[in-house]
Amino acid sequence: MSRDYAKAKPVSVGDIPVIDFAPLMLQGNVTEVSKPLMSAALNTGFFYIKNHGIDPQVIQQALDASRHFFHLSQEEKALVAVNTNQRGWLGPKMATLEGAKTHDLKEIFFTGPEFWSDEMWAKRTQIPLITHNLWPASLPELKRDLLAYYDATCLLGRQVLKAIAVGLGENSDFFEHRYTSPLGRSQLVYYPRSSQQDEADERFGAAPHTDFGVITLLYQDNNGGLQVLNKQQEWVEATPIENTFVCNIGDLLHRWTNGYLSSNLHRVINRSNNERYSMPIFFDPDADTIVDPRDFKKFVNDVSNYAPIKVADYIHSKNSKAFAQYNQSQDK
Template sequence: MLPQARAPHPGEIAIIDLADIDSPDPAKRARLAEEVAKASREVGFFYIVNHGIPAASVGRMFQSAEEFFSLPADDKNAVSISRSKLFRGYIPPNHIGVDQKLKANLQEAFQIHLDLPADDPDVAAGKPMHGPNPWPAAMPSLKPDMTAYQGQLWSLGQRMLPLFALGLGLPEDAFSPYFTKPMIMLRILHYPPQAPDDSTESIGTRAHTDTGVFTILAQDTVGGLEILTKGGDWMTVPPIPDSYVVNIGEMMKAWSDAIFSSTPHRVVNRYGLERYSVPFFVNPDYDTIFKPLVTNPAPTDLPQFHSSLDRTKNIKIGEWMVDLYSRIYPSPYKTAAAEKPLAAAQ
């Protein structure tokens, strides 16, 4: 039986009020940045409130998710990710991907990236991860709903990037050059109820770290998100009304020289209810290099970078994502990537 995760202690996961995020007062922005930095160092997860995204927008996105996942299988499979080399579209339940050594996820998903037209230079050149999104003909409302919400979340993400920069002692605009054509991704997810005695062989989402810079997650009221603490136990991240959960990804961990923590997490739907979530992934440009922008002041305590990342090599995040996604998702890519050790991020 899967061990029960513990609840967080009061204040263990910070709740950060973003009311001053656009303040003209540098001191207020600096105080807010330090809160973000502290949570990013100590836990790698935190809540944000007063973030500026209307509750109606979040509610509409959850309604869209429920409507999409209620479509007949044929309608969803018409936009299957297995048809796309851009890693966009529908991901069916219990998917494994090319790497058959992975445990299945008890979830289904639909994901989009930045939508680019055919005449975009990178699209015309066939650059990986660049192009249009597929949309289900059976649900015309999904495109405007997801596109509008993705725009709102990307605006919030751009407002948060200066906080991370300030928290690392960098200029507020330090990350701007890496987001000229970002590989942002919006995903809607559906988790069926999981039997209480299910083992770790099959859970909602297997333990992983996120690939990009940071993630902004909307949870429904069911719960199920669990994170691995530095003490080695699993801890729940309960839903809080009108909040988002933010967590650090491998790209930010690399930029911060591992000052910020990219924390393993999973989803276990123990509650006997249908669960939905909507994560937005802030990913930089394809050609961005995994390279520290600061120096960790405690190198003797420096956690190892992800096993697939070598800081002495010029590894592009886009190439890493293509290699990773081609193995974890049902994909038309049939490459030697499936024979390599799998990166845990996703």
């Protein structure tokens, strides 16, 4: 394999800082967390979270359940094949991210909220992505363990949004009324090891991309492979740090702040000798929320760079370009 293919330098604090959330989680001190968080959000848009308050056992059980799912037979996984509401198992060769030369190596199991508010559920025929989850009958622990992880991570996401709101000069509850029954998309992701042929074909576990939503909270295993593009246009290894989450700013928050916060490119290439697993939660607002830069008047100054857009419409449009099931004639 070429030494220069997908080369990245070691992580540095200047690129991806580690932010201690203990002052916020234990003492309610938003300001102490929001200052370093905003510095990161304006730089690469990435940071690590330590002292996040999530029980390590909850994380480990979800990770174990993820491994068990991806080790099921193709036939068993196909019983919960992905649909155009973005729920279920996305098999090999079905993800091709915008600008990529070829498909990604990854497999994904998609879920979302297990429960919706009555008001949101009533809108399911008008708004995409409001739907039920698909769960494999042969692996009942997957639902139990993933939902425990999902709920805990979404609670962490609410704390991150408090810090972002304060950092943007708003009240800490700025996002709360936009997260009454949030979309909160979840993925379990499996990455096989990259081969010499994959590299020759310029195929990644996940090709360079930005995330579609507001914020992403990611737990990654210890195998490494996540790389982030910094402001100097250098790829940086987002090395796993024990008992931390990686958090990053997505496209919708970049739009919402009129381009103020950074939604940066990142990619995954698994060069370890192991299968790689990660568990991102894309913590997005209520599906019908309108993302409008004019909500943050200090960043608009009478010139809005982005038109208002509904959260679910934007994400659905991105999904339909990236995932193969949208090109199939019939939803499952």
